[in-house]
Amino acid sequence: MAAEFIKLYPENPDPKKVQKIIDVLRNGGVIIYPTDTVYGMGCDIHNQRAVERICQIKGIKAKKHNFSFICYDLSNISEYTRALSTPVFKIMKKALPGPYTFILEANNSVPKILNSNKKTIGIRVPDxxxxxxxxxxxxxxILTTSIRDEDDVIEYSTDPELIFEKYQNLVDIVIDGGYGNNVGSTILDCTNDEIEVVRQGLGNLEDIL
Incomplete structure (x- = not known):
């Protein structure tokens, strides 16, 4: 069954359309949606079947892939991570919402969610x-992973209509939130004493230190 292509206006999203997307997520659906960086593919973190579907679509193994969670803010990240040091928390507070993924030590909830022995988890609060x-x-x-392109020139698809063409028979909903970016988030490893830039993306570490 083909996916639905739903137009949402970031400034004033239609509540009925939003509710439809939420219902699909609660029923184990997989969606594609815009972020402040690239378009992402995601699902409810607690739906194991949906997580497995994303792995199938992307041709990856959950036990090896580095997934991230999209959170609304920092208020509930303690449900998924071990206690943060004060410096890391201050930096996250300054950086988020923003184009950063923070790699943190996972607590015991994460392996159960991902059915893996992952010791870390990425946390995103997109702007x-x-x-x-x-x-x-x-x-x-929401469990999230980036939409990547096989094209040698364009690493990330930015046009929601082209994304829909590609994924319409693989996912349940593609959200059109306008053109996306073609640069991913900056990934920061905060599991050691010093913050390490794993991947340089849109965000600059110097801006938040």
Missing amino acids: HPIPRLLVKELGQP
Whole structure:
């Protein structure tokens, strides 16, 4: 069954459309949505079948892939991570919402969610109203992974209509939130004493130190 292509305006999203997306997520659906960086693919973190579907679509193994959780803010990340040091928490507070993924030590909840022995988890709070609204309405984080292109020139698809063409028979909903970016988030490893830039993306570490 083909996916639905739903247009959402970031400034004023239609509540009925938002509710439809939430219902699909709660029923184990997989969606594609805009962020402040690239378009992402995601699902309810607690739906194991949906997580497995994403792995199948992307041709990856859950036990090896580094997934991230999209959160509304920092208020509930302690449900998924070990206690943060004060310096890391201050930096996260300054950086988020924003184009950063923070790699943190996972607590015991994460392996159960991902059915893996992952010791770390990525945390994202995008500076974009659509994914944050979805997380808020869902009441818990969304598991997320970037939409990558096989094209040698264009690493990330930015046009939601082209994304829909590619994924319409693989996912349940593609959200059109306008053109996306073609640069991913900056990934920061905060599991050691010093913060390490794992991947340089849109965000600059110097801006938040």
